[in-house]
Amino acid sequence: MGIGRGLRFSVLGPLRVAGGDRPITITAGKQRVVLATLLLHAGQEISYDQLTDRVWDRDAPDDPRSALFIHVTRLRRVLGDRGKEPRLIRTHGHGYAIDVEDDWLDLTRFRRLARRAERAAGEGDLSGEADLLEQALGLWQEPVLGNVPSEVVHRDDVPQLVEERMRTLERWFDVSLTLGRHGQIVGELLVAAEAHPLREGLRAQLMVALYRSGRQAEALKAYQDLATLLREELGVDPGKELRALRHAILNDDAELATPGMAGQRVHARVVPRQLPAPPAPFVGRHDELARLDDARAAGGPVVISAIAGGGGMGKTWLALHWAHRNLDRFPDGQLFVDLRGFSPDEAPMAPEVAVRGFLHALGVAPGQVPDQPHAQASLFRSLVATKRMLLVLDNAVDTAQVAPLLPGGGTCAVVVTSRSWLSGVTARHGARHLALDTLCDDEAHALLTRRIGASRVAAESAAVTEFVALCKGLPLALSIIAARAAAQPRQPLMELVAELRDEGLGALDDDDPSASLPAVLSWSLRALTAEQARVFALLAIAPGPDLGPYAAADLTGLPLGRTRTVLRQLEQASLLSRDAHARYRMHDLVRRYAAERGPADTAALRRVVGFYLRTMRTVDMVVHPAAPVVELDLPATGADPAPPHDIAAALSWFDSEYPCLLAAQKTAADHGMHVPVWAIAWYLNNYQERRGLLRDQLAVVQAGLDAAARLGDPAAEARMRRLLGNVSAKLGRYDQAMEHLTHALRLARETGDRLAEARAYRAIAVVLMHQEDYESALDQVTRAQQLFHALDDPVAEGDALNDGAWYAAKLGRYDVAREGAEAALLLARRTGSPGVEGTTLDTLGYVNHLSGDHARAVQRYREALEIQTEIGTLYFVANTLVRLGDAYAMLGDHDEARAAWQRALSMYQQQGRAQDVARVRRLLGQDPSR
Numbered sequence: 023m024g025i026g027r028g029l030r031f032s033v034l035g036p037l038r039v040a041g042g043d044r045p046i047t048i049t050a051g052k053q054r055v056v057l058a059t060l061l062l063h064a065g066q067e068i069s070y071d072q073l074t075d076r077v078w079d080r081d082a083p084d085d086p087r088s089a090l091f092i093h094v095t096r097l098r099r100v101l102g103d104r105g106k107e108p109r110l111i112r113t114h115g116h117g118y119a120i121d122v123e124d125d126w127l128d129l130t131r132f133r134r135l136a137r138r139a140e141r142a143a144g145e146g147d148l149s150g151e152a153d154l155l156e157q158a159l160g161l162w163q164e165p166v167l168g169n170v171p172s173e174v175v176h177r178d179d180v181p182q183l184v185e186e187r188m189r190t191l192e193r194w195f196d197v198s199l200t201l202g203r204h205g206q207i208v209g210e211l212l213v214a215a216e217a218h219p220l221r222e223g224l225r226a227q228l229m230v231a232l233y234r235s236g237r238q239a240e241a242l243k244a245y246q247d248l249a250t251l252l253r254e255e256l257g258v259d260p261g262k263e264l265r266a267l268r269h270a271i272l273n274d275d276a277e278l279a280t281p282g283m284a285g286q287r288v289h290a291r292v293v294p295r296q297l298p299a300p301p302a303p304f305v306g307r308h309d310e311l312a313r314l315d316d317a318r319a320a321g322g323p324v325v326i327s328a329i330a331g332g333g334g335m336g337k338t339w340l341a342l343h344w345a346h347r348n349l350d351r352f353p354d355g356q357l358f359v360d361l362r363g364f365s366p367d368e369a370p371m372a373p374e375v376a377v378r379g380f381l382h383a384l385g386v387a388p389g390q391v392p393d394q395p396h397a398q399a400s401l402f403r404s405l406v407a408t409k410r411m412l413l414v415l416d417n418a419v420d421t422a423q424v425a426p427l428l429p430g431g432g433t434c435a436v437v438v439t440s441r442s443w444l445s446g447v448t449a450r451h452g453a454r455h456l457a458l459d460t461l462c463d464d465e466a467h468a469l470l471t472r473r474i475g476a477s478r479v480a481a482e483s484a485a486v487t488e489f490v491a492l493c494k495g496l497p498l499a500l501s502i503i504a505a506r507a508a509a510q511p512r513q514p515l516m517e518l519v520a521e522l523r524d525e526g527l528g529a530l531d532d533d534d535p536s537a538s539l540p541a542v543l544s545w546s547l548r549a550l551t552a553e554q555a556r557v558f559a560l561l562a563i564a565p566g567p568d569l570g571p572y573a574a575a576d577l578t579g580l581p582l583g584r585t586r587t588v589l590r591q592l593e594q595a596s597l598l599s600r601d602a603h604a605r606y607r608m609h610d611l612v613r614r615y616a617a618e619r620g621p622a623d624t625a626a627l628r629r630v631v632g633f634y635l636r637t638m639r640t641v642d643m644v645v646h647p648a649a650p651v652v653e654l655d656l657p658a659t660g661a662d663p664a665p666p667h668d669i670a671a672a673l674s675w676f677d678s679e680y681p682c683l684l685a686a687q688k689t690a691a692d693h694g695m696h697v698p699v700w701a702i703a704w705y706l707n708n709y710q711e712r713r714g715l716l717r718d719q720l721a722v723v724q725a726g727l728d729a730a731a732r733l734g735d736p737a738a739e740a741r742m743r744r745l746l747g748n749v750s751a752k753l754g755r756y757d758q759a760m761e762h763l764t765h766a767l768r769l770a771r772e773t774g775d776r777l778a779e780a781r782a783y784r785a786i787a788v789v790l791m792h793q794e795d796y797e798s799a800l801d802q803v804t805r806a807q808q809l810f811h812a813l814d815d816p817v818a819e820g821d822a823l824n825d826g827a828w829y830a831a832k833l834g835r836y837d838v839a840r841e842g843a844e845a846a847l848l849l850a851r852r853t854g855s856p857g858v859e860g861t862t863l864d865t866l867g868y869v870n871h872l873s874g875d876h877a878r879a880v881q882r883y884r885e886a887l888e889i890q891t892e893i894g895t896l897y898f899v900a901n902t903l904v905r906l907g908d909a910y911a912m913l914g915d916h917d918e919a920r921a922a923w924q925r926a927l928s929m930y931q932q933q934g935r936a937q938d939v940a941r942v943r944r945l946l947g948q949d950p951s952r
């Protein structure tokens with residue numbers, strides 16, 4: 023089978039697809055539902071009705087088969103299943119099926135390993151059976167299909183998968199206990215029993231493992247916990263077998279001894295076990311857990327992992343969850359201490375206090391503890407030097423607090439959590455730094471489901487989705503919301519959503535400081551210097567979701583070098599995060615908390631808006647060097663970044679800063695900065711046009727027009743009206759476009775601005791072209807071209823010549839059109855104007871197409887696409903793709919035609935161009951109303 027070779031599919035966790043060494047992203051949720059359903063029944067034919075139920079539940083469209091066809095077609099394209107037989111996803115009379123080989127899908131690999139384990143058991147090879155079962159279980163991750171948005175899949179399919187895993191897990195526990203591996207599995211049993219508290223067989227296995235590990239009291243408590251739960255939830259007692267097991271443990275029954283002990287009784291060793299209970303529920307963090315495992319496996323003098331993250335990020339949860347999963351690796355005990363580094367009412371714990379606590383836990387009598395702290399630390403290191411122990415040092419404030427608590431030998435492991443990075447611990451003691459970030463949406467949803475209950479989450483899915491969006495993956499915020507929802511089972515979740523939406527952090531406050539997000543955040547701020555606190559507060563009011571060091575320097579008024587230092591300090595305090603491009607971001611809830619602490623600093627906002635405007639002007643000159651430069655009074659207050667070296671770099675700057683630029687305009691408007699409002703619209707125009715961001719452009723330019731009107735500046739108003747006319751025409755709003763453009767023309771004439779007059783003529787011609795009045799359009803653009811020539815603006819003249827060629831082609835005057843387009847092409851190449859060159863090549867292709875030379879048209883269109891794609895003029899790329907498809911169709915190459923139209927359709931949809939979307943759907947034979 024050739025199709026699909028190299029693909030790997032995973033359904034035993036979040037749905038994932040990989041092609042070779044790279045992940046394949048399936049962004050559409052409904053396509054993930056289709057793929058998951060087919061993979062769960064690989065090799066079987068799944069009917070349209072079954073797929074419809076899973077994709078839409080009760081809200082199926084009028085023609086679900088056609089909708090399914092579209093989803094399957096797009097899914098095939100993503101997977102590289104491009105129509106050659108045999109197909110990966112095949113169609114049959116009543117639905118679809120997917121054919122995958124055994125090694126492509128983790129579910130088939132899991133079942134194959136389970137069958138091999140059964141054969142090993144039949145041959146008496148218990149060790150082999152255990153190893154195979156462990157390999158099979160290693161393929162699973164939680165949450166199963168958590169990124170597949172289908173209530174039916176999670177109701178009908180996922181429970182069967184989970185039950186299959188649990189049966190395999192219980193088999194592995196049984197075999198491991200038979201082999202005497204109780205110490206290796208006790209941590210896994212604790213986690214499994216917590217996740218599935220009503221499975222009595224699992225609880226029995228846990229009790230045996232705990233007893234054989236010398237933890238008789240914990241084994242009896244495990245029984246009592248289940249008995250209490252059964253009585254409260256179901257009104258029943260544990261079963262006969264479990265009661266018998268409890269009796270045997272109480273009586274230290276010799277039959278409970280591990281194999282190989284020849285009937286000897288198990289007696290507990292006195293070892294410290296100070297770990298708090300494992301967090302429940304615990305979701306996600308698979309990569310972080312793996313990195314902790316890697317740190318432990320690496321060995322060394324002392325294996326340390328330093329987990330850093332902001333308040334409420336789940337550092338302690340992660341440390342405890344990992345610790346409980348690895349209890350078997352530390353048979354000599356586990357020590358835990360809360361160092362109170364960020365406590366609401368206490369100073370950080372002195373390290374000598376923690377050392378004395380450890381000595382007591384290790385059995386040192388009070389009278390044997392030395393008086394001097396250094397002697398106490400030496401004794402502690404001596405006692406643990408050769409032991410296999412785990413130390414969890416929670417909530418540390420700095421390296422000085424941690425260093426005296428580190429063992430000196432190489433057999434212990436230490437996990438430290440802190441809101442600070444503890445760079446000294448990583449630099450001097452070889453710690454593995456682990457920065458903890460927020461949960462992803464799937465993990466957040468899984469946490470709420472585990473806490474609130476799957477049925478309630480399914481019944482109020484819209485509220486849960488909004489909870490996830492508002493909490494932005496912050497574990498403490500999610501836990502507070504979940505606890506309140508669980509405590510008020512009859513209260514609609516949407517009421518809690520409204521409270522969180524309206525009150526913000528106030529809705530996450532609580533009398534218990536440890537369960538109050540504002541309180542937890544306040545503890546972090548207490549550790550900041552005055553300068554750090556001021557910068558932190560200013561960052562909270564900065565426009566946009568993130569910012570770079572240069573913008574931050576203008577915002578704060580600090581020199582660039584000092585700004586970088588303070589940003590780094592705030593990052594190390596886990597109050598900021600930094601991405602690979604050195605852009606800093608604050609969690610939304612943290613940002614809201616900081617912003618509420620003081621009024622906005624208008625002077626700081628003016629500085630940062632000025633930075634964005636200055637830089638936009640510089641970058642736009644690289645993108646469009648022939649564009650008129652608007653002179654503005656923008657004094658530089660700090661070091662500005664160097665100009666981009668080419669168009670690609672300039673567009674990349676706009677891409678990364680775009681949300682901030684939109685936010686800067688809104689900030690300027692909110693604070694009455696009218697000149698920056700319209701100037702930002704002016705300098706965003708070329709970028710938004712290239713990227714096809716028409717709806718954004720409409721809003722931005724409308725704001726600019728409002729600001730220009732408030733200023734009473736006719737020149738600025740003329741610019742904004744012309745831009746507004748251009749974008750209105752592109753969106754098909756021709757009456758509005760003509761109104762704005764004729765007004766702009768009148769203002770240009772009144773102010774004597776001949777360049778603005780010429781641009782208005784050209785823009786009016788475009789509207790007339792859309793209204794199919796090609797004669798009038800040609801007349802208007804000829805006026806523009808003559809004015810541009812008189813004003814010695816060859817780039818603008820080339821644009822106008824090209825427009826005139828297009829209108830002549832529409833009128834059937836192909837020789838005139840070809841002559842005008844070739845003249846425009848010469849001007850474009852002479853002036854080094856790739857934008858004009860690209861559109862002119864497109865026009866020449868169109869002329870060839872209309873005059874019947876379709877092969878030459880394809881060549882010209884491809885030349886145009888190469889340039890348009892290189893310079894990022896996506897608006898024009900989509901148009902040229904449609905015409906390329908037309909030319910291919912005339913040549914009879916229908917596969918290439920459909921491919922070009924499909925690409926254009928996707929771009930039109932992204933650009934919000936409804937009329938163009940309908941037109942291309944008709945070309946593709948689709949219903950244009952969808």
